[in-house]
Amino acid sequence: MSRLFRDVDGGPVCPGGSVVCIGAFDGLHPGHRALVRQAVARARDFGVAPVALSFEPLPREFFGADLPPPRLMLPRARAEGLLALGASTVGLLRFDAAMAAMSAEDFVREVLVGRLGAREVWVGPGFRFGHRRGGDLALLQDMGRTLGFGAGEIAPLLHEGERVSSTAIRQALRAGDFAHAARLLGRPYSISGRVVHGRQLGRTLGYPTANLRFGGKVPALRGIYATWVHGVGNAPRASVSSFGTRPTVDGVEPLLEAHLFDFDGDLYGRRIEVEFVARLRDEEKFPDLDSLVVQMDRDAAQARALLTRPPLARPLMSADDVAGGPSHTETP
Structure with missing residues (x-):
């Protein structure tokens, strides 16, 4: 049975013990997946629960609340992805003032040992934790x-050097280099979510959209894009999608709006x-709605021309196998 927990305090989450991996896991790139799979494999060896431990909000969002860093993935998708990789328990610990003030030593004693009964703890390269980042692999x-637990580190994962x-993925997305x-x-980079109601302005302009909210987080993308939508039918x-604040109609909250070509149906509530x-281009403010529609026509034509060969259909939040192994571990 899978389990999600949020709190530092409380009784044992894994009374039979666990192997824990810790990280931000934003995007669940191959390095993250290698870390989780290492913990899952070691948990199988010990016969205990594999636990993926992260934070929500991420520490960099908490400390940089005035200018939060872009997010690749929303909390729900991150938790679902970690479970799909084999973690039976996922912790998205509330990162607040109390958590920020907790020493690394207290985190080890209260969370890793007290709540999770850790037999081993696995982290990524250069991992730091606790008050003023006072904890590391050596601690x-x-x-x-x-x-009574071991600790190990996954080696950095390189792609063509x-x-x-x-961070590198965010930079590629900002540059519009989706292949990289x-x-x-x-x-491929994607965002998943449940379709919500919008203002339905697109429908009146001839471009009905399926809308996904980004949960108040700062997205790594902003602009107009050629996209594929999965989860509607078998293929x-x-x-064509817009991701931004819709300046022509005085929008505020970042919203992902996808217009599916040659589709007429109700997608509300569907994931x-x-x-x-x-x-395709930057988001921009137009002088009136007529000018906006003219540009939307151009965007749609350009997206259609680019999307001539559909990708393979795949399940939402698929967990890809990835090669990766430990750098080193130390067992008591």
Whole structure:
């Protein structure tokens, strides 16, 4: 049975013990997936629960609330992806002032040992945690010798000499280089969510859209894109999508709006996945709605021309196998 927990305090989450991997896991790129799979494999060896541990909001969002960094993935999709990779328990710990003030030593004792009964803890390269980033792999290994758990680190994952990281993926997306982003991710970049009601302005303009909210997070993309929509029928649907604040109609909240070509149906409440193929242009403010529609016609024609060959249909939040292994571990 899978389980999601949010709190530092409380009774044991894994009374039979666990192997824990810790990270931001934003985007679930191959390095993240290798880390999770390492924890899952080691948990199988021990006969205990595999746990993926992260934070929500991410620490960089908490400390940079005035200018939060872009997010690749929303919390629900991150949790679903971690479960799909084999974690039986996912922790998205509330990162607040109390968490920020918790020492690394207290985090080890109260969370890793007290709540999770960790037998091993796995982290990524350069991992730091606790108040003022005072904890690292060496501290985990030192405390583990006393408290009865091992700790290890996954080696950096390289693609054609470049380290795979969420930062590098964000940079590729901002540059509109979706091919490079896909190579780093190990899959095309996409955003999934449940279709919500919008203002229905697109329908009056001849471009009805399926709308996905981004949960108040700052997206890594902004502009107009050629996209494929998965989850509507048996095959991906060609589409043109806008991701931004819709300045012509005085929008505020970032919204992903996908117009599916040659489709007439009700998608409200359906969970879909929007796969990004090419960036068409920046978001801009038009003097009136007529000018906006003229540009939308151009965008749609350009997207249709780009989307001539559909990708393979795939399930939402598919978990791709990835090669990867540990750098080193220390067991008490």
